[in-house]
Amino acid sequence: xxxxxxxxxxxxxxxxxxxxxxxxxxxxxxxxxxxxxxxxxxxxxxxxxxxxxxxxxxxxxxxxxxxxxxxxxxxxxxxxxxxxxxxxxxxxxxxxxxxxxxxxxxxxxxxxxxxxxxxxxxxxxxxxxxxxxxxxxxxxxxxxxxxxxxxxxxxxxxxxxxxxxxxxxxxxxxxxxxxxxxxxxxxxxxxxxxxxxxxxxxxxxxxxxxxxxxxxxxxxxxxxxxxxxxxxxxxxxxxxxxxxxxxxxxxxxxxxxxxxxxxxxxxxxxxxxxxxxxxxxxxxxxxxxxx
Amino acid sequence: xxxxxxxxxxxxxxxxxxxxxxxxxxxxxxxxxxxxxxxxxxxxxxxxxxxxxxxxxxxxxxxxxxxxxxxxxxxxxxxxxxxxxxxxxxxxxxxxxxxxxxxxxxxxxxxxxxxxxxxxxxxxxxxxxxxxxxxxxxxxxxxxxxxxxxxxxxxxxxxxxxxxx
Numbered sequence: 001x002x003x004x005x006x007x008x009x010x011x012x013x014x015x016x017x018x019x020x021x022x023x024x025x026x027x028x029x030x031x032x033x034x035x036x037x038x039x040x041x042x043x044x045x046x047x048x049x050x051x052x053x054x055x056x057x058x059x060x061x062x063x064x065x066x067x068x069x070x071x072x073x074x075x076x077x078x079x080x081x082x083x084x085x086x087x088x089x090x091x092x093x094x095x096x097x098x099x100x101x102x103x104x105x106x107x108x109x110x111x112x113x114x115x116x117x118x119x120x121x122x123x124x125x126x127x128x129x130x131x132x133x134x135x136x137x138x139x140x141x142x143x144x145x146x147x148x149x150x151x152x153x154x155x156x157x158x159x160x161x162x163x164x165x166x167x168x169x170x171x172x173x174x175x176x177x178x179x180x181x182x183x184x185x186x187x188x189x190x191x192x193x194x195x196x197x198x199x200x201x202x203x204x205x206x207x208x209x210x211x212x213x214x215x216x217x218x219x220x221x222x223x224x225x226x227x228x229x230x231x232x233x234x235x236x237x238x239x240x241x242x243x244x245x246x247x248x249x250x251x252x253x254x255x256x257x258x259x260x261x262x263x264x265x266x267x268x269x270x271x272x273x274x275x276x277x278x279x280x281x282x283x284x285x286x287x288x289x290x291x
Numbered sequence: 292x293x294x295x296x297x298x299x300x301x302x303x304x305x306x307x308x309x310x311x312x313x314x315x316x317x318x319x320x321x322x323x324x325x326x327x328x329x330x331x332x333x334x335x336x337x338x339x340x341x342x343x344x345x346x347x348x349x350x351x352x353x354x355x356x357x358x359x360x361x362x363x364x365x366x367x368x369x370x371x372x373x374x375x376x377x378x379x380x381x382x383x384x385x386x387x388x389x390x391x392x393x394x395x396x397x398x399x400x401x402x403x404x405x406x407x408x409x410x411x412x413x414x415x416x417x418x419x420x421x422x423x424x425x426x427x428x429x430x431x432x433x434x435x436x437x438x439x440x441x442x443x444x445x446x447x448x449x450x451x452x453x454x455x456x
Contacts, residue, residue, distance in 0.1 A: 054386055084419075
């Protein structure tokens with residue numbers, strides 16, 4: 001039993017030893033390289049060899065002379081990643097690892113702003129998520145300050161800053177009180193990205209109608225229908241007029257046109273007429289003589 | 292006698308684990324992932340699709356086939372991996388990646404649910420083949436950062452890169 005164990009453990013040591021030596025052999029590698037930077041790899045010995053630089057982000061195969069310095073131009077390896085360097089000369093193999101990190105200078109932002117359309121005056125209604133990249137599309141993982149700004153409609157510009165964690169920063173903004181197109185921008189230095197957010201009127205807050213006779217019938221018409229911030233509701237919004245009278249009820253759905261809804265209804269003396277849009281009810285009118 | 296038996300048992304378990312095709316996967320608790328609350332169903336789908344992406348990548352790099360990346364990668368990650376595969380084919384090499392262990396931590400789920408980020412400490416073996424002859428096999432441990440975005444039927448990897456440990 002003891003012999004078997006010794007053999008097993010010994011075998012493991014024999015297997016592990018070349019791997020450990022390979023890492024510390026005659027291949028001199030930088031520990032880290034910034035993406036887009038020049039660097040060199042030094043080998044020892046003499047004769048010809050093949051140098052492989054391998055990683056999911058990039059691969060290179062170079063014929064090299066042992067004992068010479070192999071130079072890599074600034075853009076030879078520009079994709080951030082963990083790379084394996086393997087030098088093969090005949091039956092001899094040496095290897096090591098090094099990291100290519102993102103460049104420090106941000107060059108691009110990927111900004112997700114949602115939603116692209118929302119009502120006015122919604123607290124924390126807009127979210128913005130920004131991923132920060134360098135010139136080679138590497139995610140910059142070092143903490144970086146991102147400035148977010150919402151502007152372009154009446155009211156004060158909203159500005160926030162956030163520090164990236166693992167390359168991403170996020171924030172939430174309130175939608176402005178005034179309808180219109182707002183610009184949502186994220187910026188890091190000279191790199192910026194903008195999205196347009198459409199602010200639309202909120203729920204109705206003011207709904208009043210008047211009625212007037214028109215021959216044997218009557219015409220009902222709203223005043224301008226507005227939300228709580230005073231924005232006119234969009235044309236096409238349906239307003240429902242309901243007339244209740246003895247023995248019946250009439251209902252007319254009318255769309256807003258230029259902010260006003262109008263309908264032609266039967267004129268029943270003593271009828272009660274109400275108006276509503278969505279779940280918001282406006283005023284009531286009693287038509288003709290009271291019963 | 293008990294001690295050697297324990298050691299042999301451990302070694303046997305390790306050998307079995309090494310012999311298995313499936314990598315050992317450990318996912319850190321997701322209680323602190325935010326800002327969007329992470330449902331268990333979403334977590335399961337993201338981990339499943341991320342591990343499937345590793346599987347696709349393995350096949351793509353071994354066969355030098357860019358099309359194998361299509362189901363699981365998108366955007367910059369796909370372009371980058373595809374570029375590497377084309378370069379491999381150009382210089383006549385293949386690489387066999389065999390992931391043996393993943394320590395996954397979900398770190399960010401965006402407020403609108405359109406991106407999720409994870410950090411994964413991966414252990415894998417890389418075998419380099421030059422004109423179909425094995426050059427070397429190396430064991431690698433690396434810390435990957437991945438960003439996944441939802442598509443019609445699955446989460447796809449959009450950013451895939453390492454950071455120094």
